[in-house]
Amino acid sequence: MSNNAPTRNEAVRVFASELNEAKVTYQREEDLDQQNTPNYHLLPTGKGANRIVIMGALTTVTKVKDDPKTLRSRVVGPTGESFLYASTYNPDALSTLEDLKPDDGSNELNAENVQTVMVIGKPTIIEGNNEQYVAINPEKVIISDGETQDRWICKTIEDTLDRLDAYENENAPRQEYAEAKYNFNHYELRQKVGEMTNSFETNSSSNAQPTTGD
Amino acid sequence: MASTETKTALELANEFVEQVDYTASELEAEIKEKAKKFRIPEEEAARLIRNSNEVETEISGPENESETNQTSTNFSPTPIKEINQASEWHDIHVKVIYLWERSHDSMVQVGLLGGMEENIKFVTWEDENGNSPVQKLEKGESYLISNVVTDEYNGQYSVELRSQTTIEKTDEDPTHKEAEGIFVDYQSGSGLIKRCSEDGCTRVINNSRCVEHGEIENGEFDLRIKAIIDDGETPHNVIYQQEATEEVLGVTLEEAKQAAMDELDLTIVEDMIDDRLVGSFVNVKGPVYGDYLSVEKHTELEGVDDKEIEALQNRVNTGPESSGEVQNTESTEA
Numbered sequence: 360m361s362n363n364a365p366t367r368n369e370a371v372r373v374f375a376s377e378l379n380e381a382k383v384t385y386q387r388e389e390d391l392d393q394q395n396t397p398n399y400h401l402l403p404t405g406k407g408a409n410r411i412v413i414m415g416a417l418t419t420v421t422k423v424k425d426d427p428k429t430l431r432s433r434v435v436g437p438t439g440e441s442f443l444y445a446s447t448y449n450p451d452a453l454s455t456l457e458d459l460k461p462d463d464g465s466n467e468l469n470a471e472n473v474q475t476v477m478v479i480g481k482p483t484i485i486e487g488n489n490e491q492y493v494a495i496n497p498e499k500v501i502i503s504d505g506e507t508q509d510r511w512i513c514k515t516i517e518d519t520l521d522r523l524d525a526y527e528n529e530n531a532p533r534q535e536y537a538e539a540k541y542n543f544n545h546y547e548l549r550q551k552v553g554e555m556t557n558s559f560e561t562n563s564s565s566n567a568q569p570t571t572g573d
Numbered sequence: 574m575a576s577t578e579t580k581t582a583l584e585l586a587n588e589f590v591e592q593v594d595y596t597a598s599e600l601e602a603e604i605k606e607k608a609k610k611f612r613i614p615e616e617e618a619a620r621l622i623r624n625s626n627e628v629e630t631e632i633s634g635p636e637n638e639s640e641t642n643q644t645s646t647n648f649s650p651t652p653i654k655e656i657n658q659a660s661e662w663h664d665i666h667v668k669v670i671y672l673w674e675r676s677h678d679s680m681v682q683v684g685l686l687g688g689m690e691e692n693i694k695f696v697t698w699e700d701e702n703g704n705s706p707v708q709k710l711e712k713g714e715s716y717l718i719s720n721v722v723t724d725e726y727n728g729q730y731s732v733e734l735r736s737q738t739t740i741e742k743t744d745e746d747p748t749h750k751e752a753e754g755i756f757v758d759y760q761s762g763s764g765l766i767k768r769c770s771e772d773g774c775t776r777v778i779n780n781s782r783c784v785e786h787g788e789i790e791n792g793e794f795d796l797r798i799k800a801i802i803d804d805g806e807t808p809h810n811v812i813y814q815q816e817a818t819e820e821v822l823g824v825t826l827e828e829a830k831q832a833a834m835d836e837l838d839l840t841i842v843e844d845m846i847d848d849r850l851v852g853s854f855v856n857v858k859g860p861v862y863g864d865y866l867s868v869e870k871h872t873e874l875e876g877v878d879d880k881e882i883e884a885l886q887n888r889v890n891t892g893p894e895s896s897g898e899v900q901n902t903e904s905t906e907a
Contacts, residue, residue: 370757372805412755412803477852479757499758501852506876510854513877516885518805553889561879 368397368409370479372515376438377402377548378411379493381482383540400482400493403543404522405531410481411495413441414503414511417476419467420460430456432500434478437512437555442494443478444485452480452497459502475508477501509559516552523549582608585619592623613677620726621698648717650747653688656732659725665732666747667693668715681705684712686732687748694731695721706736717741746858750866752811753856753874754804763799764842765829767792796826798846799865802857811857812865821871822849 373381381400385407390396399407415436423431429446430453445452459474461467468474480497523545525531537543586600595603600622608618650666667686675683681697682705700706710716719739721732734740762777769776769783770793776783778792798813798821819825822845824832833841859869 367801367808369806369808370755370803412757412805477755479755479852499851503852507852507854509877510874513881513885514805514854516889520888556882556885556889559877559882559886561882 370410370412371402371406371408372511372518373402373408373411373413374438374515374519374548374552375413375415375436375441376551377404377519378408378413378441378482379439380541380543381408381493382484382491383536384484385536398481398483401533401536401540402522403537403541404519404526404545404548405533405537406522406525407533408482410479410498412477412479412511413495414475414477414508415441417456417459417468417474417500420456421466422460428453430460432456432497434476438551441478442485442492443480443497443500444483444494445497445500449480449497452478452500455500455502456497459500475503475505477503477507477511512555513559516556519548519552523552580616582615582619585615588619589623613679617677648719648741650717653686653691653693656693656723656730659723659730661723662720663723663732664717664719665693665721666715666717666743666745667695668746668748669710669712672710672712679703682709682734684710689747694729695734696731697734700736707734707738708740710740715743715746717743748860749858749869750861751856751858752802752804752809752866754802754809754854756800756850756853756855757803757808758801758851759843759846760799760801763797763846765833765839766795766797768795769793794826794830796822796829796842798850800846800850802855810865811859811868813868813871817859817868817871822846 378400381402383401384398385401386396386398387407397409399409402408413434413436415434417432417434419431419433421431423429423444424446427447429444432443432445434441434443443452443456445456447453459468459472461469461472477500478495478497479499479501480495483494483496485492485494522531526534526537526545531537582604583597583601585604586595586597590597590600593600603622604615604618607613607621608615613621648664651663653665653667656663665686665688667688670685670687670692672682672684675681679699681699683694683696685692686695695710697705697707697709717740718734719741720737721734724731724733766777767781767789768774769778769786769789770791771783771786771789774783774785776785778789781789781792783789783792796815796818798818800811800813802809802811813821815826822829822842824842824845829842833839854874856872856874857866857868857870859867861867
């Protein structure tokens with residue numbers, strides 16, 4: 360490993376409803392002398408994300424290209440869907456997704472074989488017919504479970520609230536850039552995150568009996 | 574300890590008589606009296622007196638005089654490695670590494686305290702009434718200790734716990750760092766590895782070659798994981814050495830070697846890391862060496878507990894609404 364290898368970027372915890380709007384990309388000036396200058400997706404809350412981690416239910420795996428072999432997969436999380444494009448450039452993720460693709464040749468996973476997955480990867484832009492979509496180049500697709508997803512949801516709520524707070528206090532790391540580029544409803548995201556938080560049940564909320572102090 | 578030369582009490586007194594308010598003969602008497610009372614060598618008695626006089630008459634107590642309310646707010650620990658002056662007051666965050674046998678009757682406790690990078694000796698003496706001025710420390714526990722006095726002997730620094738000292742137990746081991754997040758990945762050179770077998774060389778060898786010693790026929794197997802624990806802000810480099818790796822993977826080095834030989838596949842441990850660790854939320858604690866936190870305690874975090882949810886619910890149900898209302902009061906100036 361060379362010494363001037365770029366330092367690894369953190370995996371930003373972000374919900375699909377925010378990530379899917381992060382269509383503006385940029386590169387950092389200090390990275391321009393690197394061979395593979397990292398791309399950042401500007402989140403509407405004013406933070407750059409080079410790597411993200413999302414969780415959800417893997418519902419479809421579709422082969423969209425043969426050379427290089429490319430699989431498109433759909434992951435449905437608590438706020439919406441994300442699309443993964445895994446190719447031979449992402450060998451780890453590609454082999455996991457190939458394993459998860461139904462054997463009968465169909466693309467849809469059914470109630471029997473649907474999986475909760477964690478996806479660590481890099482956001483990317485996919486050109487649609489006349490629109491751009493944010494998708495994910497997965498580095499890792501990990502078969503996970505509901506408990507881990509609950510933790511991811513909580514951590515993502517926390518980090519999203521931190522970013523919203525920073526944005527509303529006008530001290531997000533890329534505040535002005537996000538203000539200039541996006542017409543995003545931050546209040547709606549805060550509402551959604553609040554609803555998700557309150558939908559979690561705790562012992563004290565599920566059997567909410569007043570405690571008598573004797 | 575066989576002392577090569579024993580100084581008389583007067584000689585000892587003369588060494589520091591200028592620093593104190595006593596005459597040499599008063600001091601000599603004091604040394605003799607303390608030595609007798611506490612059954613300690615006169616040299617030790619002289620040290621005791623010198624220390625207490627220096628500290629109490631010359632630097633007159635800790636800077637923050639407020640004896641009460643010694644809370645964490647004004648607790649500002651000095652790193653142990655920065656203690657290099659005698660007769661200073663400091664706050665320290667330390668772990669009790671050893672408690673030694675008391676070397677004489679008036680000593681309450683003596684032992685070794687560990688900080689982030691260095692250790693320091695501590696001692697507590699009885700007060701005039703024969704009582705301990707502070708609570709006793711327990712081996713293996715960590716403390717936030719305010720207002721200790723430094724001392725120096727033969728170039729070694731130590732701290733003394735006095736009546737002005739306050740002690741608060743803490744769960745935070747000062748010698749450890751913590752990282753909590755997702756085990757997102759691990760680096761090459763993880764799993765079952767081979768190390769160079771040359772004396773004093775522990776380099777990892779690739780294809781039977783050590784960068785220092787060339788071809789190595791019989792490298793020594795080892796287990797380790799160089800992992801990245803990502804908390805969403807920072808990807809932390811952590812290393813699981815053999816013991817920690819064996820524990821988190823539930824496999825011993827011998828078993829891993831055997832399995833790898835059976836399968837003719839050295840990557841068998843990497844598969845275990847993929848299956849058991851990658852993608853899980855973990856909390857790790859341990860000492861830091863260079864860029865790596867060396868894992869001594871690994872906790873897998875499954876699900877969320879009620880406390881975390883309630884804290885989050887408090888935050889969303891109190892935070893934004895009130896600040897939203899404040900924002901609505903726009904300027905009403907005409």
